[in-house]
Amino acid sequence: MKLGLDISGGDFAPRANVLGAILALEQLPDDVELVLIGRENDITSILEEKGVKSDRISVVDAPDVITMEDHPTRAIPQKPNSSISVGFELLSQNKIDSFASTGNTGAMLVGSMYKVNAIPGVIRPCITSVLPTVNGGDSIILDVGANADCKPDVLYQFASLGSLYAKNVMNISDPRIGLLNIGEEEGKGNLLTQSAYKLMKESKDFNFIGNIEGRDLFTGKADVVVCDGFTGNVVLKQAEGMYTITRQLGIKDDYLERFNYENYGGTPILGVNSDVIIGHGISNDVAVKGMLCLAYDVAKSELTQKIKEAFK
Incomplete structure (x- = not known):
């Protein structure tokens, strides 16, 4: 190789x-x-x-x-x-x-x-980022910046790509796919997430568990978190910023240290x-x-x- x-x-x-x-x-x-x-x-x-x-x-x-x-x-x-x-x-x-x-x-x-x-x-290749979870594992989020504007079928494909990545690289046998939204209920969100939910809930291509909220990102509730690239990049940069702040404040914690980018190196273009x-x-x-x-x-x-x- x-x-x-x-x-x-x-x-x-x-x-x-x-x-x-x-x-x-x-x-x-x-x-x-x-x-x-x-x-x-x-x-x-x-x-x-x-x-x-x-x-x-x-x-x-x-x-x-x-x-x-x-x-x-x-x-x-x-x-x-x-x-x-x-x-x-x-x-x-x-x-x-x-x-x-x-x-x-x-x-x-x-x-x-x-x-x-x-x-x-x-339709559109995408990029991912790792979300360290409090239970010691990792989830991934996609897209995180390649596609700021998306349509529902694009989010559906992100779910498929993320599921394949989680299965084959992260060795998760049946990855749980969550759609990042402002509420757990099916009718919540903007037109994009509402339409994407309708597509994803009928899917046999992946294990869709429904909407997840921002507070669930690091709990391990979903193995793969799906969103448009604009939202995903905000999440990524917020996580990076919080890690930087904890370092500046002298806070040392094993879990927080897992947000150090050095631990992951990079991301594939899926x-x-x-x-x-x-x-x-x-x-x-x-x-x-x-x-x-x-x-x-x-x-x-x-x-x-x-x-x-x-x-x-």
């Missing part, structure tokens, strides 16, 4: 990404190879500094960089020699099994849609033809290691193939 990593993306590139790859190499199985994509001189100098020589690491030179300020739609065609563009080219040619980056999220989404394409039948993993822009080496380990778990589970089969 070959995992591609964008070395030039993120706030602490290239060093954090190379160091994260070194950490991941120690944890991943021996048959996993890492393909480091970025400015070759930068990558090799850090590897030499750390005394790392391994036939499980290869370097692909990509001299250009797509920055956070670059327009996502224009960046890939305007910078074909960038690490993100080269990474997607390798992915589309099956020269790597997955591609991970902590760089420009918009460019990663655009590359996924136009370089490897959406799986036939998927619904595209290849495995694409997006990491947080502020990722350090530990988070990059986690992102690569997630990339391995997703590839090993054959999640993309199982989504293709489900959406035939």
Whole structure:
């Protein structure tokens, strides 16, 4: 298995990404190879500094960089020699099994849609985030930013995608799907959630348990929480903000520490033809290691193939 990593993306590139790859190499199985994509001189100098020589690491030179300020739609065609563009080219040619980056999220989404394409039948690919639950487990929420405006059939597909992810990557045999709403009753919510509820309650594609409220997000009431990307991103940023505040206040708690982004590394883009993993822009080496380990778990589970089969 070959995992591609964008070395030039993120706030602490290239060093954090190379160091994260070194950490991941120690944890991943021996048959996993890492393909480091970025400015070759930068990558090799850090590897030499750390005394790392391994036939499980290869370097692909990509001299250009797509920055956070670059327009996502224009960046890939305007910078074909960038690490993100080269990474997607390798992915589309099956020269790597997955591609991970902590760089420009918009460019990663655009590359996924136009370089490897959406799986036939998927209306809109989406991204997820982990919700640590008080019982020690994890739930996921989707979408968290790729699709700010959604229609009911899109939310229905998010439920299907989330259920497949929970089954195959999180190893939950019969994931409970909840629709995030302002009340538990069927008639609550706006036109979107009311219509989505009607579609989802009749589904045989997943285990729909009904509406859940914001207070239920971290209780484990649902394994998969479905919402539009605008709402999901607000939830995600609120959770990140509360974690930051607890750290600033000096509050130490094992449960609250599970909100540290370093624990999760990244999230896959669900619904595209290849495995694409997006990491947080502020990722350090530990988070990059986690992102690569997630990339391995997703590839090993054959999640993309199982989504293709489900959406035939």
